[in-house]
Amino acid sequence: xxxxxxxxxxxxxxxxxxxxxxxxxxxxxxxxxxxxxxxxxxxxxxxxxxxxxxxxxxxxxxx
Numbered sequence: 359x360x361x362x363x364x365x366x367x368x369x370x371x372x373x374x375x376x377x378x379x380x381x382x383x384x385x386x387x388x389x390x391x392x393x394x395x396x397x398x399x400x401x402x403x404x405x406x407x408x409x410x411x412x413x414x415x416x417x418x419x420x421x
Contacts, residue, residue, distance in 0.1 A: 361413070363406050365399040368392060373399035375406065377413075385414045 362378040374392035375384045383390045384406065391402050405411040 361406075363403055365403055371395070375399055375402050386411050388414050 363375055363384060364378050365373045365375050368374050372393045373396055374390070374394065376382060377384055383392050384402075385391070386402075386406075391399070394402065402411065406413070
């Protein structure tokens with residue numbers, strides 16, 4: 359099944375990339391794609407759709 363992604367506004371001027379099917383924020387390298395500027399969110403979305411970014415399943419744990 360192909361994953362589908364989109365962006366949505368989370369705060370004034372900030373966006374996040376989310377999985378349309380699960381409604382969860384996408385993680386890449388354990389980092390949530392949230393609180394991004396509009397251009398950053400659009401770039402991340404393009405990279406995901408192009409296969410240049412690969413989502414991860416778990417959040418990065420801070421030491």
